Amino acid sequence: MSNEHWPAPVATGPIVASVSLPGSKSVTNRALLLAALADGPGVVRQALRSRDADLMVAALRALGTTLTPLAETSSSVDWQVRPGEIRGGAAVDAGLAGTVMRFVPPMAALADGPVSFDGDPHARKRPMGPILDALRALGARVDGDALPFTVHGPLTGGEVTLDASASSQFVSGLLLTAARFAKGVTIRHVGPPVPSQPHIRMTIHMLRTAGVAVDDTEPDVWRVEPGPIAARDWVVEPDLSNAAPFLAAALVTGGTVTVPDWPPATTQAGDALRGLLTDMGATVGRADGTADLVVSGTGEIAGIDADLHEVGELTPTIAVLAALAGSPSRIRGVAHLRGHETDRLTALVTEINRLGGDAEETDDGLLVRPRPLHGGTFHSYDDHRMATAGAVLGLAVRGIEVENIATTGKTLPEFAAMWASMLAAR
Numbered sequence: 001m002s003n004e005h006w007p008a009p010v011a012t013g014p015i016v017a018s019v020s021l022p023g024s025k026s027v028t029n030r031a032l033l034l035a036a037l038a039d040g041p042g043v044v045r046q047a048l049r050s051r052d053a054d055l056m057v058a059a060l061r062a063l064g065t066t067l068t069p070l071a072e073t074s075s076s077v078d079w080q081v082r083p084g085e086i087r088g089g090a091a092v093d094a095g096l097a098g099t100v101m102r103f104v105p106p107m108a109a110l111a112d113g114p115v116s117f118d119g120d121p122h123a124r125k126r127p128m129g130p131i132l133d134a135l136r137a138l139g140a141r142v143d144g145d146a147l148p149f150t151v152h153g154p155l156t157g158g159e160v161t162l163d164a165s166a167s168s169q170f171v172s173g174l175l176l177t178a179a180r181f182a183k184g185v186t187i188r189h190v191g192p193p194v195p196s197q198p199h200i201r202m203t204i205h206m207l208r209t210a211g212v213a214v215d216d217t218e219p220d221v222w223r224v225e226p227g228p229i230a231a232r233d234w235v236v237e238p239d240l241s242n243a244a245p246f247l248a249a250a251l252v253t254g255g256t257v258t259v260p261d262w263p264p265a266t267t268q269a270g271d272a273l274r275g276l277l278t279d280m281g282a283t284v285g286r287a288d289g290t291a292d293l294v295v296s297g298t299g300e301i302a303g304i305d306a307d308l309h310e311v312g313e314l315t316p317t318i319a320v321l322a323a324l325a326g327s328p329s330r331i332r333g334v335a336h337l338r339g340h341e342t343d344r345l346t347a348l349v350t351e352i353n354r355l356g357g358d359a360e361e362t363d364d365g366l367l368v369r370p371r372p373l374h375g376g377t378f379h380s381y382d383d384h385r386m387a388t389a390g391a392v393l394g395l396a397v398r399g400i401e402v403e404n405i406a407t408t409g410k411t412l413p414e415f416a417a418m419w420a421s422m423l424a425a426r
Contacts, residue, residue: 004403004404004405004406005377005401005402005403006401006402006403006404006405006416007394007400007401008378008390008391008393008394008395008400008401008402009391009394009395009419009420009423010394010395010396010397010398011249011252011253011255011395011396011423013253013255014253014254014255014256014299015249015250015253015255015256015257015395015422015423015425016255016256016257016425017246017249017255017256017257017258017421017422017423017425018257018258018259018260018292018425019243019246019257019258019259019418019421019422020238020259020260020261021238021239021240021242021243021246021259022046022048022049022050022075022076022238022239022242022412022414023046023047023048023075023076023236023237023238023239024048024236024237024238024239024240024241024268025048025050025052025053025099025239025410025411026099026199026202026239026241026268027202027206027234027236027237027268028044028047028048028053028056028236029052029053029056029097029099029100029103030099030103030172030176030202030203030206031044031047031206031234031236032044032047032053032056032057032060032067032079032081033056033060033103033104033107033176033177034176034206034207034210034229034234035065035079035081035083035231035234036060036063036065036081036083036107037083037107037176037177037179037180037229038081038083038210038228038229038230038231038232039083039228039229039230039231040083040231041080041081041082041083041231042080042081042231042232042233042234043070043078043079043080043081043233043234044078044079044081044233044234044236045078045233045234045235045236046076046078046235046236047076047077047078047079047236048075048076048236048239048411049072049073049074049075049076049077049413050409050410050411050412050413051095051097051409051410051411051413052095052096052097052099052100052410052411055093055094055095055097055100056097056099056100056103056104057079058092058093059092059093059094059100059104060081060104062090062091062092062115063086063087063090063092063104063107063108063111063115064083064084064085064086064087065081065082065083065084066081066082066084067079067080067081067082068080068082074413074414075413075414076236083231085112086107086108086110086111086112087111087112087113088108088111088112088113088114088115088153089113089114089115090108090111090115090116091115091116091117091118092104092108092115092116092117092118093118093119094117094118094119094120094123094147095119095120095123096119096120096122096123096341096382096410097119097410098126098167098169098340099169100119101117101119101123101126101128101147102128102131102167102169102170102172102173103169103172103173103176104117105117105131105132105135105142105149105151105173106131106135106155106173106174106176106177106178107176107177107180108151108153109135109138109139109140109151109152109153109154109155109177110153110154110155110177110180110181111151111153112153113152114150114151114152115150115151116148116149116150116151117147117148117149117150117151118147118148119147119148120382122341122342122382123147124146124147124148125146126146126147126339126340127146127166127167127339128145128146128147128149129145129146130162130163130164130166130167130170131162131169131170131173131174132144132145132146132149133162134160134162134170134174134187135151135155137158137160137161138155138156138157138158138160138181138185139154139155139156139157139158140152140153140154140155155181156181156182156183157178157181157182157183157184157185157226158181158183158185158186159185159186159188160174160185160186160187160188161187161188161189161190162187162188162189162190163189163190163191163192164189164191164194165189165191165192165193165194165195165336166195166336166339167195167196167336167339168194168195168196168197168199168200169199171187171189171194171200171203171222172199172200172202172203174187175187175200175203175204175207175214175222175224176203176207178212178224178226179207179212179213179224179225179226179227179228179229180226180229181226182226183226184223184224184225184226184227185222185223185224186221186222186223186224187221187222187223188220188221189220189221190220193309194220195309195310195312195333195334195336196269196309196310196311196312196313196336197310198267198268198269198271198272198310198311199267199269200222201267202267202268204216204222205267206234207224207229209232210229210230210232211227211228211229211230212224212225212227212229213225213227237263237266237268238259238260238261238262238263239268239270239411239412240262240263240266240268240269240270240271240273241268241269241270241313241314242270242388242411242412243259243262243270243273243293244270244273244314244317244388245317245388245389245391245392245419246259246418246422247259247273247277247282247293247295248277248317248320248321248392249392249395249422250282250295250296250297251277251280251281251282251295251297251301251321252297252299252301252321252324252392252395252396253297253299253395253396254297254298254299254300255296255297256294256295256296256297257294257295257422258287258292258293258294258295259292259293259295260290260291260292261291261292262286262291262292262293263291264291269310269311269313269314270311270313270314272310272311272314273314274293276304276306276314276318277295279302279304279306280301280302280303280304280318280321280325281297281298281300281301281302282295282296282297283295283296283297284296300326301321301322301324301325301326302325302326302327303322303325303326303327303328303329303368303370304318304322304325304329304330304331305329305330305332306318306329306330306331306332307332307333308331308332308333308334308365309332309333309334310333312333312334312336312337312340313385315331315334315337315344315348315365315366315385316344316348316385316386316388316389317385317388317389317392318331319331319348319352319359319366319368319389320348320352320389320390320392320393321392322366322368323352323357323359323368323370323371323373323393324370324373324393324396325368325370326370327370328367328368328369328370329366329367329368329369330362330365330366330367330368331365331366331368332362332364332365333364333365334364334365334366335363335364335365340383341381341382341383341384341385341386341410342381342382342383342386344383344385344386345361345365345366346361347379347381347383347386348366348386348389349361349366350379351378351379351386351390352368352373354376354377354378354379355373355374355375355376355378355393355397355400356371356372356373356374357371357373358370358371373393373396373397374397374399375397375398375399375400375401376399376400376401377400377401377402377403378390378393378394378400378401378402378403379403380402380403380404380405380407382404382407383407384407384408384409384410384411384412386407387402387404387405387407387408387415388408388412388415390402391405391415391419
């Protein structure tokens with residue numbers, strides 16, 4: 001964890017800005033993996049350039065895929081992807097990327113030799129058992145129950161039962177490669193409800209777009225028939241979850257923030273921001289005749305009672321807005337956040353209270369009560385969404401310093417510069 005502190009800028013008036021977002025990390029890493037498993041060369045356009053995406057590219061290259069940049073900017077890449085024979089003997093660095101540590105092992109089970117996985121120190125604490133046990137049940141040999149581990153194929157597929165209540169990525173990880181298994185796969189979830197269901201819907205939508213037959217008509221059961229994954233051109237949508245801190249700035253400052261090209265229909269979890277910010281006092285709509293999303297605030301923030309089970313990644317932003325609100329808030333359904341990049345529930349309570357706030361952890365979420373805040377260090381725990389949450393608080397509270405703002409490079413490498421540009425636009 002870096003000891004460098006970033007002085008969070010204070011807003012001196014209402015922010016009025018337009019913020020263009022780079023591509024979705026969730027779409028990018030799914031598209032890259034599907035392109036690597038496809039039946040011919042394809043292109044992934046406007047792919048995000050970030051640490052998580054770079055780790056996926058490196059993992060796919062290690063397994064035999066050729067990825068060539070066709071066009072590049074500081075935040076995006078158009079990748080030409082040429083699938084190759086999936087080769088063993090590789091070592092994959094998952095970093096802190098859940099999409100790498102959970103999506104790539106099923107592909108590695110198709111390799112002609114062992115593939116080893118490791119990652120950052122905190123990644124070794126993240127839940128992995130359900131997907132590794134599932135790979136064993138489907139015919140692979142796996143040495144280890146968490147990072148580091150080694151996958152030995154071949155994997156034939158079939159039926160498997162798992163508990164995906166800790167992460168929807170356990171389901172998505174199996175689904176993405178399932179068509180390449182000789183028997184396909186039938187996944188049955190048993191246990192508490194699976195969180196972040198929009199991410200599973202995103203996976204299924206992208207599989208069907210690539211010609212894969214997926215049956216999800218039975219609750220908590222997913223069936224994928226064996227067959228080819230069609231090569232195609234993918235175009236990555238803007239990352240709507242990364243819009244959260246920028247749109248929150250409109251609410252905090254009584255300003256207006258516009259995000260261009262907000263998709264009219266999407267499977268991204270970040271689309272829920274439209275309703276959540278409305279409930280907290282914002283006016284949300286489209287710019288006339290465009291797809292641009294416009295969020296305006298009054299400077300007054302209403303407390304909220306919200307179940308964020310399906311959109312848990314938005315919790316850090318909603319929690320810090322709640323700390324600035326005029327009435328108490330309750331966030332429910334997010335117990336699974338204890339297994340994310342850090343234990344986000346404990347981290348949020350610790351950092352809000354460190355600044356004089358009144359936050360309390362519950363069994364499945366948070367209670368946040370209004371209390372005047374003061375400056376101080378807001379620790380990021382090497383978690384990108386914690387870092388951006390600290391920036392939101394800093395708009396309203398003088399003297400906040402965010403520890404290791406560079407951790408936003410996981411999904412938004414230019415965050416600090418984008419934040420400064422948003423404030424300067426006013």
